């Protein structure tokens with residue numbers, strides 16, 4: 001929930017930003033942090049949000065992230081604030097990179113007024129309960145619905161949108177916006193603004209990330225972080241803080257490997273625990289830091305669906321209909337007959353970077369009932385998690401002759417088996433009960449291979465499922 005101190009005759013403005021970085025530099029969260037710090041002298045700024053959108057989008061630089069924050073300012077300052085935002089986005093964006101197409105969306109009281117005066121527009125009908133609620137000395141902006149923005153955010157997380165989809169909402173809601181080059185960032189900017197308005201615990205699950213930034217003169221150089229201090233921070237704060245280290249693979253996972261301004265990010269469910277971990281980590285001097293409310297670690301990209309499309313992510317129930325096999329590159333593949341999908345078969349893959357997770361996948365057998373979690377790309381489901389719901393303990397094999405002990409031969413299609421030597425006959429295959437090396441429950445890829453948006457199993461420990469977290 002976004003808390004704002006009440007300023008008489010104040011005006012709130014929500015600003016969403018996306019697509020400012022490239023693989024060779026910058027980070028939209030850094031630009032957001034610079035702006036939040038700068039705009040503090042204009043009014044009270046909320047904790048910003050960092051949303052991760054559809055992880056399969058080909059235009060993404062890394063984690064398909066977009067940001068938004070809210071500022072409560074005195075009326076009359078809105079133009080100045082907007083000019084500062086536009087200037088920083090223009091200065092700091094990696095505009096020379098081909099795929100960088102910045103977009104900024106503004107929502108303010110004026111936009112809401114337009115909506116109030118105009119009943120035909122959807123947001124005011126849907127957002128009738130948008131109001132300030134007094135909480136102690138501060139006021140909380142909340143909205144319980146807002147179907148238009150909710151639908152847009154959920155579509156941006158789960159499906160593939162066109163820039164025209166963002167323009168349609170911007171025009172429907174009479175929003176102010178700014179963009180550079182082809183302005184594709186408007187999609188992410190609008191989705192981030194929507195999440196900020198809707199991210200109460202009731203609407204959406206959310207987590208936090210504290211991102212610490214490097215001093216400019218160090219950008220592009222090797223990061224200095226004392227390994228032992230990170231392991232100690234993890235030890236002191238796990239599981240409230242997660243995905244800081246990968247225990248099985250003995251790796252730190254809080255540090256990016258790109259030349260971007262981020263030094264490290266600490267993720268978790270508790271702000272106190274995150275700051276405790278931060279206090280224990282020894283690293284090079286920082287330039288600044290910012291806490292973000294995020295949809296990371298929530299699985300909000302996954303959907304149940306009967307129809308399967310590429311670039312979408314699913315939770316699918318099914319039965320293993322082809323034993324796993326290893327393919328070139330160390331990847332492990334099996335085939336799943338999807339329940340409720342006309343028994344369509346889908347290849348599911350655990351890629352080499354998923355490391356120890358592949359050992360679980362290799363243990364699957366035909367007839368196992370499983371639920372798979374992952375994204376569909378070129379018809380193959382890229383596994384993020386798997387639940388082994390019911391293991392097949394019965395293995396069928398060609399019957400053996402009880403006189404000579406040799407394997408019988410098929411007597412023809414649906415005509416049973418016969419031992420040619422002894423003349424013995426069996427109508428069916430032998431059924432054997434086997435022991436399995438794996439147990440039912442949920443398994444996950446390790447932190448080194450986890451997407452920002454995927455929910456770590458440790459966040460599911462209060463549920464009713466048996467979980468086998470990767471540590």
Ligand code: ATP
Pocket residue numbers: 018019020021022027028029053054057059060061062063064065066100101155156157158159160161162183184185186187188189
């Ligand atoms: P970083 O994580 O380092 O900030 P990134 O991975 O977020 O980088 P962007 O530079 O933001 O990558 O590029 C993603 C682009 O894809 C943006 O222009 C965004 O508006 C757009 N986009 C996001 N979600 C969707 C979607 N569901 N459909 C179509 N376009 C999308």
